[in-house]
Amino acid sequence: MSQFEFTHRRKNPLTGNWVLVSPHRNNRPWLGATEKNAPSNLPEHDETCPLCPGNQRANDVHNPDYDKTFVFTNDFGALTPQVAEQATQLETNPLFEIEAATGECRVICFSPKHNKTLPELPANEIKDVVDTWKQHYVELSAQYSCVHIFENKGAVMGCSQPHPHGQVWAHNHLSTEIQLEQANQHQYQQTHGSNLLADYVKREIADGERVVYQNDHWLVVVPFWAAWPFETLLVSKDDVRHFGQLTEAQATALADAIKVLTTRYDNVFNCSFPYSMGWHCAPSDLNDDSHWRMHAHFYPPLLRSATVKKHMVGYEMLAESQRDLSPETAAKILKNASDVHYTEGNQ
Amino acid sequence: MSQFEFTHRRKNPLTGNWVLVSPHRNNRPWLGATEKNAPSNLPEHDETCPLCPGNQRANDVHNPDYDKTFVFTNDFGALTPQVAEQATQLETNPLFEIEAATGECRVICFSPKHNKTLPELPANEIKDVVDTWKQHYVELSAQYSCVHIFENKGAVMGCSQPHPHGQVWAHNHLSTEIQLEQANQHQYQQTHGSNLLADYVKREIADGERVVYQNDHWLVVVPFWAAWPFETLLVSKDDVRHFGQLTEAQATALADAIKVLTTRYDNVFNCSFPYSMGWHCAPSDLNDDSHWRMHAHFYPPLLRSATVKKHMVGYEMLAESQRDLSPETAAKILKNASDVHYTEGNQ
Ligand SMILES: O=P(O)(O)O[C@H]1O[C@H](CO)[C@@H](O)[C@H](O)[C@H]1O
Ligand SMILES: O=P(O)(O)O[C@H]1O[C@H](CO)[C@@H](O)[C@H](O)[C@H]1O
Numbered sequence: 001m002s003q004f005e006f007t008h009r010r011k012n013p014l015t016g017n018w019v020l021v022s023p024h025r026n027n028r029p030w031l032g033a034t035e036k037n038a039p040s041n042l043p044e045h046d047e048t049c050p051l052c053p054g055n056q057r058a059n060d061v062h063n064p065d066y067d068k069t070f071v072f073t074n075d076f077g078a079l080t081p082q083v084a085e086q087a088t089q090l091e092t093n094p095l096f097e098i099e100a101a102t103g104e105c106r107v108i109c110f111s112p113k114h115n116k117t118l119p120e121l122p123a124n125e126i127k128d129v130v131d132t133w134k135q136h137y138v139e140l141s142a143q144y145s146c147v148h149i150f151e152n153k154g155a156v157m158g159c160s161q162p163h164p165h166g167q168v169w170a171h172n173h174l175s176t177e178i179q180l181e182q183a184n185q186h187q188y189q190q191t192h193g194s195n196l197l198a199d200y201v202k203r204e205i206a207d208g209e210r211v212v213y214q215n216d217h218w219l220v221v222v223p224f225w226a227a228w229p230f231e232t233l234l235v236s237k238d239d240v241r242h243f244g245q246l247t248e249a250q251a252t253a254l255a256d257a258i259k260v261l262t263t264r265y266d267n268v269f270n271c272s273f274p275y276s277m278g279w280h281c282a283p284s285d286l287n288d289d290s291h292w293r294m295h296a297h298f299y300p301p302l303l304r305s306a307t308v309k310k311h312m313v314g315y316e317m318l319a320e321s322q323r324d325l326s327p328e329t330a331a332k333i334l335k336n337a338s339d340v341h342y343t344e345g346n347q
Numbered sequence: 348m349s350q351f352e353f354t355h356r357r358k359n360p361l362t363g364n365w366v367l368v369s370p371h372r373n374n375r376p377w378l379g380a381t382e383k384n385a386p387s388n389l390p391e392h393d394e395t396c397p398l399c400p401g402n403q404r405a406n407d408v409h410n411p412d413y414d415k416t417f418v419f420t421n422d423f424g425a426l427t428p429q430v431a432e433q434a435t436q437l438e439t440n441p442l443f444e445i446e447a448a449t450g451e452c453r454v455i456c457f458s459p460k461h462n463k464t465l466p467e468l469p470a471n472e473i474k475d476v477v478d479t480w481k482q483h484y485v486e487l488s489a490q491y492s493c494v495h496i497f498e499n500k501g502a503v504m505g506c507s508q509p510h511p512h513g514q515v516w517a518h519n520h521l522s523t524e525i526q527l528e529q530a531n532q533h534q535y536q537q538t539h540g541s542n543l544l545a546d547y548v549k550r551e552i553a554d555g556e557r558v559v560y561q562n563d564h565w566l567v568v569v570p571f572w573a574a575w576p577f578e579t580l581l582v583s584k585d586d587v588r589h590f591g592q593l594t595e596a597q598a599t600a601l602a603d604a605i606k607v608l609t610t611r612y613d614n615v616f617n618c619s620f621p622y623s624m625g626w627h628c629a630p631s632d633l634n635d636d637s638h639w640r641m642h643a644h645f646y647p648p649l650l651r652s653a654t655v656k657k658h659m660v661g662y663e664m665l666a667e668s669q670r671d672l673s674p675e676t677a678a679k680i681l682k683n684a685s686d687v688h689y690t691e692g693n694q
Contacts, residue, residue, distance in 0.1 A: 004445075006431030009520065011444035017523045020448060022425040033383075033502035078369040078662070078669055084353030094535070095547050096571050097358035098351075101367060150661035155380035158658025167661065173356065175666035176364045188441070200442050224443050278665035299664050311505025314497035314514065315425070317646050318625035319522035322425055 002209070002328040009320075010327075012225035013188065013196060015180045019227045019321045026304075026324040034307040035156045038272040040343075042115035042162060051163035053112045068125070069132040070109040077105030079171055103144060103171030108132055110164040117153065117164050117272055119262035119341055127255035129166075133279070134251065136168050137243035141284035144170035146178055149243075154274025156301060156309060174283055181280055182292075189291035197235055197293035210331040213260050217253035220261050222331040227321035229303045229310050230268065230330050232261060235295040242281035242294055261298070264337035271306035275299055349556070349675035356667075357674075359572035360535065360543060362527045366574045366668045373651075373671040381654040382503045385619040387690075389462035389509060398510035400459045415472070416479040417456040424452030426518055450491060450518030455479055457511040464500065464511050464619055466609035466688055474602035476513075480626070481598065483515050484590035488631035491517040493525055496590075501621025503648060503656060521630055528627055529639075536638035544582055544640035557678040560607050564600035567608050569678040574668035576650045576657050577615065577677050579608060582642040589628035589641055608645070611684035618653035622646055 005023045012019065050057045053065045058075040083102055090098050110129050111121055118126060133149050140147045151166035152159040174182065188196040204210055204221045212232060213220040223233040234257060240246060246254070265273035276299045282292035301309040303324070316322055352370045359366065397404045400412045405422040430449055437445050457476050458468055465473060480496050487494045498513035499506040521529065535543040551557055551568045559579060560567040570580040581604060587593060593601070612620035623646045629639035648656040650671070663669055 003433060006433050007426060007448050008431075008437075009446050009448050013442050013444070020425060020522075024427075025423055025425050033505070036380075076372055078367060078372050078671075079354060080371075084355075086350060086353050090355075093550070094539075095360050095543070095550060097360070098571075099356050101354050101356050146666075148662060148666050150665055152658075152661040158380070158660040169662055169666070175367075177664075177666050192441075196442070203440070203442060224445075276661040276664050278661055280665070297665060311499075313505040314499040314623040314625055315495060315516055317524075317623050318497055318627070318644060319493075319495050319516070319524050324425075 002326060004326045004328055010225045012223075012227075013200075014184055015177065016184060017227075017320060019225055019323060020315075020319075021323050021326060023324065023326045023329070033311075035274075035309055037306055038154055038274070039162070040272070044113050044115055046114045046163070049114055049161065049163050051107070051109050051161055051165055052114050066109070067112055068128045069111070071106055071132060071136060074105035074107050074167070077169075079103030079105050079169060099173065101171060101173060103169060104140065105170075106136060106168045108136070108166045108168065110166065114163050117262070117266075118151075118258060119266050120343070121259075123252075123255050123259045126258050127252055130246075130251045130254050130258075133166075133168075134243045134246055137279075137281070140168065140170040141242065141244065141281075144172050145283045145285040146171055146174050147281065147284070148175065148278060150276065150278030152276050154272060156274045157276050159274075178280065178283060182283065185291040185293075195239075195291060195293060197295060198239070201235055201237055201293075209328050212264070212331055212334040213257060215253045215256055217250045218257040220257055222327045222334065224327060226327040226330065227312075227323060228299045228301060229323060229325050230265065230273075230298075230300045230334060231327075232298045232334070233295055234258070234261065234298065236293055240294045241289045241292040242284070243279070245294075260339055261334075263339055263341050264334050265298075265300060267337040267340075267342050268333060269302060269306040270342045273300055273302060274309075275301070349673060351673045351675055357572045359570075359574075360547075361531055362524065363531060364574075364667060366572055366670060367662075367666075368670055368673060370671065370673045370676070380658075382656055384653055385501055385621070386509070387619070391460050391462055393461045393510070396461055396508065396510050398454070398456050398508055398512055399461050413456070414459055415475045416458070418453055418479060418483060421452035421454050421514070424516075426450030426452050426516060446520070448518060448520060450516060451487065452517075453483060453515045455483070455513045455515065457513065461510050464609070464613075465498075465605060466613050467690070468606075470599075470602050470606045473605050474599055477593075477598045477601050477605075480513075480515075481590045481593055484628070487515065487517040488589065488591065488628075491519050492630045492632040493518055493521050494628065494631070495522065495625060497623065497625030499623050501619060503621045504623050506621075525627065525630060529630065532638040532640075542586075542638060542640060544642060545586070548582055548584055548640075556675055559611070559678055559681040560604060562600050562603055564597045565604040567604055569674045569681065571674060573674040573677065574659075574670060575646045575648060576670060576672050577612065577620075577645075577647045577681060578674075579645045579681070580642055581605070581608065581645065583640055587641045588636045588639040589631070590626070592641075607686055608681075610686055610688050611681050612645075612647060614684040614687075614689050615680060616649060616653040617689045618649075620647055620649060622648070 009018045147170040185196045210222045279296045282289035303310040356365045494517040532543045557569045626643045629636035650657040
């Protein structure tokens with residue numbers, strides 16, 4: 001048993017938000033909602049899927065016969081490059097702050113195969129995804145200060161297409177989360193003379209209790225302040241601030257880390273483990289971004305089984321996040337999960 | 348069409364968080380997850396329900412034969428009054444901020460009837476709920492600085508028991524949301540010499556576009572910064588800072604406002620409309636709480652129908668909330684919804 005099995009709160013130094021941890025609560029009975037399992041026998045190609053090679057999408061466009069990754073502009077993007085006319089006459093009252101927003105939304109298909117999620121791809125094909133992320137980050141960050149690369153995996157995480165894919169939303173304002181991480185990392189460097197995540201990585205490696213996986217360039221850890229049951233932080237061990245700086249060696253090591261982490265996730269409950277994940281990089285218009293370190297957050301909702309998730313609802317929305325399982329217990333489970341995917345191995 | 352039908356962001360002045368608004372996006376097709384409808388033919392008394400009068404709960408305790416509201420200590424509360432021994436030797440590193448947490452969690456049954464949600468209760472029985480909220484607020488705020496009163500309604504909002512009930516979690520630290528609202532309301536009063544929500548109420552009443560309902564003492568509005576599709580703010584028109592100050596007239600008017608709002612919610616999609624709602628009151632240990640005004644937030648997840656909700660996932664978790672429907676359109680729908688519950692009237 002870890003030293004943290006009592007009720008307490010922990011502070012997320014990147015956002016300033018706190019999390020309430022109630023380890024004893026994991027034993028309560030559950031009669032509430034359960035989720036459907038992801039279908040496990042999808043075809044390799046689905047005629048009706050708008051993301052499969054060769055198929056028709058919205059507006060009569062046909063996908064090419066792609067064989068690695070494939071990227072297109074989101075047919076229903078939340079952001080578009082056009083500035084609206086009305087945007088010139090906006091409110092100035094502090095209670096009605098409003099500003100126009102422009103940007104671009106793209107969809108990244110990870111593979112031509114309809115039925116292969118990230119952990120089911122060989123590492124070299126995950127490396128193609130990493131390279132695609134980098135390419136579009138570089139392209140979009142030349143134009144926009146804030147580039148969000150993320151994946152919603154599983155219907156429970158609002159994913160509307162089972163075909164493995166992620167998204168990129170780029171815009172010129174800093175989103176709320178980037179603004180918070182920017183302010184806190186900057187403040188930390190001013191106060192301590194060192195980089196927040198560099199210091200954090202050092203401490204976690206030395207301590208070991210929350211480390212899930214590491215290789216030469218990347219650390220996967222259940223962060224001390226994790227809010228979701230099996231939340232992880234995937235962070236560069238090197239002084240890399242954004243995708244544009246990623247070397248070949250770092251990209252290859254990143255693909256390995258993703259392969260291991262997503263495989264272990266699936267093996268926790270022998271199911272396709274849903275999550276939302278995404279990258280946080282230094283805004284591209286900073287003069288000095290030395291307080292930044294590139295990292296990804298994985299927010300998976302499952303708590304007790306393939307069908308019972310954690311609900312971040314009343315208390316969590318109106319007060320602060322609450323968790324039952326301690327981060328240390330979650331780390332132990334992820335550390336001990338097999339590196340052979342449950343659909344392949346004989347665990 | 349409102350003046351806001353272009354892509355923009357709005358700032359929540361209570362928290363400082365922004366929301367991305369993409370009204371054009373409401374037309375995209377939806378093939379993703381759908382939710383189950385709430386069962387509509389529950390019995391008035393369920394032998395197996397741990398909240399029904401006379402039934403057995405966990406630990407062999409039996410509920411009394413209550414006939415109005417009934418309150419008990421949560422058998423699996425996230426907070427308990429005991430301070431753990433380990434809490435004396437906590438970390439001090441700024442990257443590992445941790446503090447012990449103690450408090451109390453109670454469950455409030457709204458009615459002995461297993462099958463009656465708030466909108467289905469007559470106003471005088473909703474008034475009993477308001478009085479119960481007040482009573483427990485007064486009792487707990489004598490001991491704790493931060494008392495969270497909230498309701499998770501519907502399985503999709505993590506509610507594990509269909510019997511109509513809410514919760515109270517009280518503790519001595521200020522939760523993240525209260526901390527933010529405290530700081531922002533205080534700052535506003537320092538800067539403008541007036542109360543943030545008092546000014547906001549005045550502006551919204553004068554404008555009218557986002558007003559859903561009002562009576563002598565309460566205003567229901569889709570706030571300018573609403574993140575959830577049909578989010579509302581229920582706010583006192585009077586200088587009331589917490590439940591302890593509520594007069595009889597204000598309590599009665601509050602019951603009326605809740606009756607109307609929850610009835611309209613159910614009538615939007617002719618279903619038991621899920622939501623998480625909760626109260627924000629001034630912390631009880633302030634010397635001066637004149638910058639506070641008591642209010643409730645309603646966060647309902649449904650977007651397009653009784654079974655299709657908004658998913659706050661990848662972009663929302665990693666960047667900021669995003670909405671499709673504009674707050675003004677949502678307000679119009681709620682304003683036009685019938686005040687006769689769909690199960691009773693002939694709309
Ligand atoms: O206490 P309950 O109703 O069992 O639990 C519900 O509300 C709590 C407070 O918002 C949440 O922490 C839980 O995730 C949710 O399932
Ligand atoms: O763009 P998609 O995959 O259709 O939509 C999904 O991801 C978006 C970005 O996180 C969310 O705004 C939507 O609620 C979700 O359903």
